[in-house]
Amino acid sequence: MKYNVIMKIPSEKEGTYNENKILDFVKGLGWNLVPVQGRYNAYWITSKKVDGKRCEMMNGDRYYKLVINSREFGIECGGDYNGWSFASELRTEIKEAA
DSSP states (O other): OOOEEEOOTTTTTOOOOOOHHHHHHHHHEEEEEEHHHHHOOOOEEEEEEEEEEEETTTTTTHHHHHEOSEEEEEEEESSSHHHHHHHHHHHHHHHHOO
């Protein structure tokens, strides 16, 4: 699977990401996350709530994974362009909400 970074802590800075805070923030944007079986740091992105309605993912509910590492997090999926595009969309949402 291809991996596309959403955000990364610059190498000159110290610290790590808090997985629970990232999960809560992404869920707060309306995304539904389901843990990936057998992986401690990956979550399927299954749908998004928009205007009170749950919208299913266009490529299926087992296509995009949110992967949270200690110093970066991103999207993992089968399609390179799709992952890159979705990561960019999430990055924009996060910046607008922060």
